[in-house]
Amino acid sequence: MSFQTVLVRGTGLLGTSIGLGLRASGKEVWLSDPSQVAVSIAADIGAGRVWNDERHPDLVVVAAPPEATAEEVHRALVRHPEAIVVDIASVKGSVLDELRQFPGETDLTRYVGTHPMAGRERSGPVAARGALFTSMPWVICPHEDVAEETVAAAEELARLLGASLHRMTPAQHDGSVALISHLPQVAASLVASRLQNAPQQALGLSGNGLRDVTRIAASDPNLWVQILTYNAPAVLEILYGLREDVNQLIGTLEAPRAPGGQADIAQLIAEGNAGVARIPGKHGSPPQSFTVVTVIVDDRPGQIAALLNDVAEIGTNVEDMRMDHSAGHEVGMVELSVLPGRAEELAQALTHIGWKVVLT
Incomplete structure (x- = not known):
């Protein structure tokens, strides 16, 4: 399916960036947001026109926070019975589960969850960029009820915005982002929290190592409450394993000179080396040493x-x-x-x- 008109529900950083990118590709974009200020700013910077309730789009992009995503998707499926609906929330399994629980029959053949892996350190429509998704991963998460034309429309959306396509099941997606996104956020926040009462003379010695580890700790608490709540099972599975490793290290450091203690420490660092070596290089190329x-x-x-x-x-x-x-x-x-x-x-x-x- 090729779409010509798109309704973007949510004009934050990602929603407005999608509008800008689609407008640049020649699509007609309508904008909607609970905040009149946000939608007005998005329209003023050229992301689209403010939506008229009587217009029915070919495609609806739900760019709402995770806690509101399922309700917004359901509303769009009911209000626009001919439209394909996608969301861009950072969790997928819980959204699909909520959609299945709405009373009555929800036409999930017209819905597919997606997740563009892009962002900026700033938020809101003023931070939006039409090229935000260029060469960035965009995950499409088909489920058993979805029509192939729905998936095709979601893939066309990602291609129009210059993203690189990835297909995963909702469970595969949630497990993946728990490891490569949600775990780093938790680790950064836990480390940074130890600095609250640190002596100033200690902080004066800090360098790039501390800054690298804690950079993403300066994130929006409200958003991360939702992300961790909605993806708790996948995050927990990883944290259980991390807890075992931390407990083992604590036991080793309680007697670091005991037989085998230093070997355990060396193994921990070596396993970290091996993990870092698996992180892809730029543009998704194979890892390479520089x-x-x-x-x-x-x-x-x-x-x-x-x-x-x-x-x-x-x-x-x-x-x-x-x-x-x-x-x-x-x-x-x-x-x-x-x-x-x-x-x-x-x-x-x-x-x-x-x-x-x-x-x-």
């Missing part, structure tokens, strides 16, 4: 831009970049991850230009 070229820059405007301009002139592709600051010194350390075969050439060229370089 060499880090560290450049020391003055902490003043324009230094990062100048460095990256010189790297571009040298012709080396930067696979990843991060920055740390030296405690007590007004300098920054920019870590450029490059292919091993290009690292020495880049280091020599930057040194020749005048940059202070450390090849790791």
